[in-house]
Amino acid sequence: xxxxxxxxxxxxxxxxxxxxxxxxxxxxxxxxxxxxxxxxxxxxxxxxxxxxxxxxxxxxxxxxxxxxxxxxxxxxxxxxxxxxxxx
Numbered sequence: 001x002x003x004x005x006x007x008x009x010x011x012x013x014x015x016x017x018x019x020x021x022x023x024x025x026x027x028x029x030x031x032x033x034x035x036x037x038x039x040x041x042x043x044x045x046x047x048x049x050x051x052x053x054x055x056x057x058x059x060x061x062x063x064x065x066x067x068x069x070x071x072x073x074x075x076x077x078x079x080x081x082x083x084x085x086x087x
Contacts, residue, residue: 005082006037007046008070014046017075018082037065044082046070 002024007015009027019025028045037045042065049071066085070078 003043003086004041005044005046006042006065008048010048011046011070014070014075014078018046018079021079040065043086044068046078046082 002022004024004026005018006026006028007018009015009029015025015027026042028047044066046068047070050067050069066082068078068081068085073081
């Protein structure tokens with residue numbers, strides 16, 4: 001079974017890279033569906049910056065999965081961080 005990853009919709013190169021590696025990628029639209037991530041079904045959430053989590057659409061609850069900040073990183077670096085968190 002493929003690992004499921006949530007990626008912010010503006011991070012197209014990261015979405016494409018993770019899909020090419022076999023991940024099942026779901027899109028996050030400005031936290032509008034962040035509150036639906038309530039289990040460890042997803043292996044990680046990739047956002048442009050941690051500040052995205054504090055936008056007004058958020059309920060204030062942090063999902064129970066690792067959150068990876070993509071700002072300043074390449075898709076390959078983000079993938080390595082995800083791999084490290086999955087171990």
